[in-house]
Amino acid sequence: MLDLTTSNLTSRYSWETLDQDQDALRWLESTVLPPYLSTCRWFAGKARQQEAFRVAVMHGIGLGADAVAFLAIVEVVYADGETERYLLPLSFIETDQPDASEIPSKGILTPAEFDQKSGLLVDGIYDERFRLALYANLAGENVMPQKAGQVRFYRGRGLAADDVDTTIISRVLPVDSSNSALAYGVPHQPEKYFLKLYRKLFQETNPEVDLVSFLTEESQFSHIPAYAGSIVWEQEHTPDITLGMMQLMVENQKDSWSQTGDYLNDFLYAVPNRLFTIREDVFDRVELLGRRTAQMHLALYSPKSDDNAFKPEAFTDEYRAFIIRRIEALLERRYAMLIDNYTKLDPLAQRLAWVFMEAKEMIDEFIEDFRHRPLESLRTRIHGDYHLGQVLATDNDFIIIDFEGEPESSITERKIKHSPLKDVAGMIRSYHYAVSAKLFGSTETENIDPDHLQRVSERWYNLIRDTYMNAYLETIGNPHPLYKNSNEFNFLLLVYLLEKAVYELGYEISYRPAWVKIPLKGIMDVIREIQKIQTADPNRDSEVPRLQMGLLETKKQ
Ligand SMILES: Nc1ncnc2c1ncn2[C@@H]1O[C@H](COP(=O)(O)OP(=O)(O)O)[C@@H](O)[C@H]1O
């Protein structure tokens, strides 16, 4: 019988039978999960109106000595009828267990009592027995039959044979993101493996597993943390669902966004003295990232692959229509968002917003050009969400992480092949962000005329972008089937730059209004290039007016 007088979970049955304990499960769904999930950083549905929480499935994971934890698949139903599924490992720590007092409060769902044994119902990642069980199952490549299908543990090349039957150390990493991360190691190297437990689940293999396992097992590209295994829920006649992935852990890492920020400090401090300084090692680093990006793209270009998931494809009408629909939908939402938020923007952002709105016809014509222009370049799987924050900087090199794809895209969209220039566009947008955020957000420059700052940041950006692009192109080699010729290259880069900057505009209006001018400036640069293409086209017979870019040169308001 369930005690309904407190919010604690009390059941007369034992913890090990929770998956069949209907009363306890209903109590969990109605009383424990809603407040708990709302505190979890990884629960993406916080801001949506939630209708119901359901424990859809409970997979049992043995912890040794008859103990068990569960991988609960929690289904969240929203008011608009949409549902999402999240992974929540559940463990029961009895009060007298030695580590009961060490569970952080964010890991505790509720005090609980099962079969008169008191303890805490916790997120399993905080239970060392559960962490070690995951590792042992990965190392042993175990398959665990469940009521619904099976949970299978795959072991990848990255997991060393010496680390199979040995003492393992584990901890939860304080990574505050949309997933959870665990570190594993051996006594002389306690942080050797990085296990990501995916929280929001796709009804398919996570694209990150596709890409990281492909690059580790089928290519020579070594600038990712090697694939060490994955945890998959498999059912007959249903696509596999990835629950977690293990890779090697990168030591002493800092991401390239912070590293570029450090390099930009020297530049920033010189600006008030009207000096333009960039250390040479900045160019070396940027060049190296250009080379690594190209090597990643060459590794993903796999024309001889038997696997259709990786075979290069042409620019079909279907693909073009998909990109056009996406850009048009983004544009429509962004125009509306700009109108709604116009008064919140600073004067520079307002001026840029005007030019963007006025360029609508020109952009529409550019999109039509993309629909019909003959293109012989190719599309492959790509990183998909490539920016400076996704590249870890080691002492002398770079390691690329987070191949999950764009946060806003569906699983089908994330598996679509694109021109690798979509990644290139992501990275050069990121360099533009880095310099703009530094120059426009620092006290050192607060008294400097914004138009002057704009010119200075543009000079830095142009130099860095060209350095990155030259290294990229040199490494790709010319000619290469990925890119038919420089005309196609330049045209496609503009398409993806436009898509990325328009996407970013929405992100900034929603989350960082002070930064709206950064993507707007990015859009402006694309518009200038579009204007050049359209003006140079001898066959062009259009009424589209030239843009009044002079608006941007207006001095202080
Ligand atoms: N293999 C790794 N080794 C060390 N740290 C990593 C590794 N992979 C990711 N990280 C760290 O974890 C953070 C989150 O990882 P990421 O793959 O971006 O996950 P998410 O998609 O959940 O944000 C990264 O910013 C980085 O600091």
Ligand SMILES: O=P(O)(O)O[C@H]1O[C@H](CO)[C@@H](O[C@H]2O[C@H](CO)[C@@H](O)[C@H](O)[C@H]2O)[C@H](O)[C@H]1O
């Ligand atoms: O990192 P996520 O995959 O969650 O991506 C989202 O957040 C990013 C910010 O963290 C955002 O990226 C934009 O800002 C970055 C600097 O903070 C910059 O380096 C990127 O170039 C820029 O796009 C990303 O757009 C958003 O989807």
